[in-house]
Amino acid sequence: MYLGAHVSSAGGIENSIKEGDKYGINSIQIMPTAPMRWATKSIELESIEKFVETLKTSQVKKILIHGIYLTNLARSDKQLFHLGKMGLVVYLDFANRVEELIKKNSLDVEILGVCFHPGSQKELNYEDSLERISYGMDWVLNEVGGKSLLLIESTAGTGNNLGRSFTELSNIREGCKGKDRVGYVIDTQHTYAGGYDWVNDIDSVVEEIGETLGFDRVKSIHINDSLAELGSNKDRHANLGKGKIGEEGVYNILHRKEFKNTP
Numbered sequence: 001m002y003l004g005a006h007v008s009s010a011g012g013i014e015n016s017i018k019e020g021d022k023y024g025i026n027s028i029q030i031m032p033t034a035p036m037r038w039a040t041k042s043i044e045l046e047s048i049e050k051f052v053e054t055l056k057t058s059q060v061k062k063i064l065i066h067g068i069y070l071t072n073l074a075r076s077d078k079q080l081f082h083l084g085k086m087g088l089v090v091y092l093d094f095a096n097r098v099e100e101l102i103k104k105n106s107l108d109v110e111i112l113g114v115c116f117h118p119g120s121q122k123e124l125n126y127e128d129s130l131e132r133i134s135y136g137m138d139w140v141l142n143e144v145g146g147k148s149l150l151l152i153e154s155t156a157g158t159g160n161n162l163g164r165s166f167t168e169l170s171n172i173r174e175g176c177k178g179k180d181r182v183g184y185v186i187d188t189q190h191t192y193a194g195g196y197d198w199v200n201d202i203d204s205v206v207e208e209i210g211e212t213l214g215f216d217r218v219k220s221i222h223i224n225d226s227l228a229e230l231g232s233n234k235d236r237h238a239n240l241g242k243g244k245i246g247e248e249g250v251y252n253i254l255h256r257k258e259f260k261n262t263p
Helices: 014-023 045-055 078-104 126-144 166-174 188-193 202-213 246-254
Strands: 004-006 027-030 062-066 110-116 150-153 182-187 218-222
Touching: 004 014, 004 062, 014 027, 014 045, 045 078, 062 078, 062 218, 078 110, 078 126, 110 218, 126 150, 126 166, 150 166, 150 218, 166 182, 166 202, 182 188, 182 202, 188 218, 202 246
Parallel strands: 004 027, 027 062, 062 110, 110 150, 150 182, 182 218
Antiparallel strands: none
């Protein structure tokens, strides 16, 4: 089983690995740059080399890279759209370069991909917003190349946020020409708030994930409890076991055979 946490990269991205080791976990989620600043410059080679050097003596085996929070690929505004794309370019390029050094050093570590919140419907209508996201993702994939994946994260559907259902996530991926390099990250709080009942109908939720998204394309699951009610569309997290999903609900998700090897 792969269990992890979001860890800080403060003081250098290699510190995220040290944080993971401090907690005794084998999987980490990191943000290589400040989450509320646009990322437009490539991450320096020296930082990447330090990151991989630290991995050599670490127990961390799975790494998920989370995009900055400013990204909204549904925007028609050219500048904001471009800045959103460039942030993903910087992170996807980082993933590729780390993977190259991992392979060169024969390390047993996997970069799961770059996950991001797809965006919120603003100036465009619903269908055009989804198309815009897929178009932006294709632009990023073509710009960077390589094998690293873009991973669309499920949202709670607050306001006009997109990615609120498994069907919507699938439609975004299907709209990408480079969909072979597109996968998903499922957040249990977001999906619970979006109407997926992990507590009383987990079998149906898991079945829909398999049928609509494909278990092989779900590269990570964010296990979060929910302060918000089922179907409330509110993105409000609770400590594990202390929210509406509860300790038993979290246990049941963790022990589904379909997610056995999913960090």
